[in-house]
Amino acid sequence: MSERRSQLFGVMGEFSTPEDLLAATKKAREAGYKHVEAYTPFPVEGLSEAVGFKWTAVPLLTLAGGLGGGLTGFGLQYWVAAITYPLNIGGRPLNSWPAFIPVTFELTVLGASIFAVFGMLALNKLPQPYHPVFNVERFAQASTDKFFLCIEARDPKFDLAETSRFLQSLHAEHVNEVKDEE
Amino acid sequence: MSAQDFRAPESVSRLQNGGIVVGGVALLVAIFGAMKSPADFYHSYIFSYMLILGLTVGSLGLLMLQHLTGGIWGMVIRRPLEAASRNLWLMLVLFAPIVVGMKYLYSGNDQETGWLNAPKEGEHALTSWQQGYLTQGGFLARAALYFAVWIVLMLVFNNWSKQQDQESDAEGLKQKLKKLAAPGVILYILAMTFAAIDWVMSLSPRWASTIYGFLFVAGQAIAAMGLMIAVIVLLAGSEPFNDIIKKRHLHDLAKLLFAFNMLWAYFAFSQLLIIWSGNQPEEISFYRSRLNGQWGVVAVIVLLFSFAIPFLLLLSRDVKRTASVISKIAVWMIFMRLVDLYWMTRPEFTPRAVPTWLDIVVPVALIGLWLGFFAMNLKQRPLLPVGDPNLSEVLAENEH
Numbered sequence: 001m002s003e004r005r006s007q008l009f010g011v012m013g014e015f016s017t018p019e020d021l022l023a024a025t026k027k028a029r030e031a032g033y034k035h036v037e038a039y040t041p042f043p044v045e046g047l048s049e050a051v052g053f054k055w056t057a058v059p060l061l062t063l064a065g066g067l068g069g070g071l072t073g074f075g076l077q078y079w080v081a082a083i084t085y086p087l088n089i090g091g092r093p094l095n096s097w098p099a100f101i102p103v104t105f106e107l108t109v110l111g112a113s114i115f116a117v118f119g120m121l122a123l124n125k126l127p128q129p130y131h132p133v134f135n136v137e138r139f140a141q142a143s144t145d146k147f148f149l150c151i152e153a154r155d156p157k158f159d160l161a162e163t164s165r166f167l168q169s170l171h172a173e174h175v176n177e178v179k180d181e182e
Numbered sequence: 183m184s185a186q187d188f189r190a191p192e193s194v195s196r197l198q199n200g201g202i203v204v205g206g207v208a209l210l211v212a213i214f215g216a217m218k219s220p221a222d223f224y225h226s227y228i229f230s231y232m233l234i235l236g237l238t239v240g241s242l243g244l245l246m247l248q249h250l251t252g253g254i255w256g257m258v259i260r261r262p263l264e265a266a267s268r269n270l271w272l273m274l275v276l277f278a279p280i281v282v283g284m285k286y287l288y289s290g291n292d293q294e295t296g297w298l299n300a301p302k303e304g305e306h307a308l309t310s311w312q313q314g315y316l317t318q319g320g321f322l323a324r325a326a327l328y329f330a331v332w333i334v335l336m337l338v339f340n341n342w343s344k345q346q347d348q349e350s351d352a353e354g355l356k357q358k359l360k361k362l363a364a365p366g367v368i369l370y371i372l373a374m375t376f377a378a379i380d381w382v383m384s385l386s387p388r389w390a391s392t393i394y395g396f397l398f399v400a401g402q403a404i405a406a407m408g409l410m411i412a413v414i415v416l417l418a419g420s421e422p423f424n425d426i427i428k429k430r431h432l433h434d435l436a437k438l439l440f441a442f443n444m445l446w447a448y449f450a451f452s453q454l455l456i457i458w459s460g461n462q463p464e465e466i467s468f469y470r471s472r473l474n475g476q477w478g479v480v481a482v483i484v485l486l487f488s489f490a491i492p493f494l495l496l497l498s499r500d501v502k503r504t505a506s507v508i509s510k511i512a513v514w515m516i517f518m519r520l521v522d523l524y525w526m527t528r529p530e531f532t533p534r535a536v537p538t539w540l541d542i543v544v545p546v547a548l549i550g551l552w553l554g555f556f557a558m559n560l561k562q563r564p565l566l567p568v569g570d571p572n573l574s575e576v577l578a579e580n581e582h
Contacts, residue, residue: 063497090461098458101451 009132009180010035010152011163012139013172018044021147024170025050028151031166035152039133039142061119062112069111073104132180150178188564190557191420198557205550212547215540216279224283225531226544229523231276232382232398233545234552236519237409238273239332240402241266243370244410245339249363255434257576258427259410260567262417264343265559266409267336272555274329276548280381281322288316288384291531297387308387316384324380328373335366346569353571374399385530389468393453400446405519407439408512413560415509423565426576429503436502439512443496447489472525476535480525488518520545 015021021038028036029052038044038051074097081087082094089096121127133139133150142148149172151163160177167175216223245263248256280287290296297316300308308316339359346355375395383394391397414435418427457465473481492515495501502508524541566573 059499092458092461096458098451098455101455 006179006181008153008160009135009178010150010155010158011160011167012133012136012148012150012176012178013167013170014138014141014174014176015147015149015172016145018047018147020171021149022047022050024149024167024172027170028149028166032157033151033155033163034157035155037150037152039139039148039150041143041145041147044147057123058116058120062116065115065119066108066112068115070104070108072111073107074100077103132178135179135181136176138174138176188422188566188568190561190565191417191423193416193420194557194560197416198554198561201550201552201554201557203550203554205547205552205554208543208547208550212540212543215543219540220283221286221531222538222540223544224279224286225528226538226540227279227283227548228287228382228385229520229527230545230548231280232523232527233405233516233520234269234276234548235273235377236398236402236405237516237552237556238266238269239370239374240399240404240406241409242270242332242336242339243367243374243399244403244406246335246363246366246370249339249359250367252360252572253434254576255431255438257567257570257572258431259414259435260343260570261563261565262410262413262560263406264340264563266406266556268340268559269552269555270329270333270336272552274333276551277325277329281325284318284321288387294386294388297384300387312387316387321380324376328377331369331373335369338362339366343567344563346567347564349569352569355569356571371395371399374402382527385527386468388464391453391457391465391468393449397446397449397453400442400449401519401522403442404439404446405516407435407442408516408519411435411439411512412509412516415505415512417565418505426566429505432505432508433499433503436496436508436512439515440493440496440502443489443492443515447493471529471533475533477525477529477533480521480535484518484522484525488515488522492518 013024015024018040021040022044025036025038025047029050034052036051038047040047077100078095081096081100086094088094092099133142133148138146139148149167149170151158151167153160157163164175164177212223212226241263245260245267248260248263285298288296288298290299295301295306297308297312298318300306300313302313307313314320339362342355342359346352346359375398378395378398382398383390411432414423414427414432417423454469457469460466471477492511495511501511524537528535566576
């Protein structure tokens with residue numbers, strides 16, 4: 001642990017119920033903090049709205065993946081059956097579109113799900129082997145039964161003493177500084 | 183939670199009056215039409231009847247489904263579903279014209295005989311199985327059976343739910359409702375499958391499809407869920423629902439509408455794909471009359487406006503959560519059910535797809551009356567199941 005070379009990442013308050021965390025998150029946002037992040041062992045209803053999460057590109061990426069997959073699926077079959085290797089099958093038209101739908105559908109689902117999963121991972125930068133919040137020992141409990149609210153140092157309103165006091169005023173059970181090691 | 187009575191607002195009374203007045207006037211005009219051109223009247227009647235039947239038994243199906251699955255989405259629409267299912271009495275009365283007009287419906291068209299007038303022997307005769315099944319007596323006896331199944335289920339689910347309001351062993355009743363819901367859903371689907379075969383598929387007795395009943399069940403789920411969304415948005419306009427219904431309730435209901443729409447499209451496409459691949463003369467007749475000429479245009483309209491466009495719109499989360507938008511889509515999808523039923527039935531009688539004036543008047547009459555009686559039923563009981571042990575979950579939802 002090289003204390004000297006580390007810099008401050010933020011201040012983290014610990015809560016023992018999701019309701020306390022939700023209330024604290026709302027108050028922090030109301031107080032004007034923008035770079036606020038909450039950590040919980042399970043999804044908490046309303047929390048993503050409370051931390052100010054509004055928009056993500058994942059649905060758009062998924063749509064693009066789905067459209068791409070669907071067009072590829074239909075296009076491939078059309079190209080093969082109607083252009084490069086036309087065969088008369090039972091007198092049906094070469095562009096026998098109902099027969100192309102199942103593969104088109106499958107590739108739409110495949111394209112959409114690949115884009116959704118990898119788009120999500122690319123955008124949230126997971127997997128992340130290192131994150132400063134893990135430097136706080138008590139944070140291990142974020143995956144069992146404690147709820148954490150971290151106000152980050154890059155927030156324009158951030159002030160170590162002020163923000164720590166603010167978290168205490170929200171009835172955080174513990175308030176820890178989060179160090180980011182270089 | 184204090185005992186609230188959750189009375190239906192003024193808007194429900196307006197729906198009742200409006201529905202009965204508009205429906206009543208249209209019915210008089212329709213009766214005039216029935217005397218002038220009975221064949222046109224019955225051809226309009228059959229698809230309009232199937233739509234309002236869908237609203238009724240579709241709601242009965244959803245009512246049982248939500249008892250089976252639980253969840254807040256079911257609690258907020260339970261009373262409207264019950265009110266819709268109580269319209270089964272109206273459906274029983276309105277079945278009479280189908281019985282009276284059987285010879286206009288099941289006697290085929292210019293090219294082919296129907297099952298009522300099919301020759302007993304020769305190349306145009308029906309199979310011996312069909313001759314045993316498709317008889318006038320059998321048709322009536324089975325119709326009585328289907329109505330008996332639905333009405334018994336409707337009475338039991340409505341009465342137990344009413345008893346629950348009076349807090350006599352609410353938890354026990356909840357379990358009983360849940361236990362009956364599973365066989366109830368199966369019975370509803372079985373009865374609906376046979377009803378769809380008897381009343382609609384037998385319009386073309388030489389053609390058969392095994393997914394036909396499910397096509398109706400999925401369509402009815404769309405119609406009933408569409409109605410529920412529209413009703414919830416109407417109720418949320420005033421006390422007491424204005425601060426009970428939240429965006430998340432609409433979101434849940436709209437997701438189900440979206441799912442039912444995809445289910446319907448899946449069934450409809452499965453039928454097309456199998457018949458297309460098989461390419462058998464006796465199977466393909468259904469699509470030959472429906473995918474060519476004027477009916478081909480209607481087929482494209484159904485594909486685009488009943489499936490593709492609602493599908494793309496309902497992908498969006500914001501669309502599903504915005505009351506003014508989702509209610510319009512819901513009503514639109516009920517209307518498209520009507521167009522789809524028109525496309526399912528009418529090509530059996532004529533290659534002309536342009537509606538007659540009776541195709542406007544008869545649906546308006548039946549839908550108007552249906553909504554009027556529905557609103558009347560809705561006023562009879564509290565808008566929420568006040569005795570349900572989980573009611574507090576619905577109300578607690580508002581607190582944050």
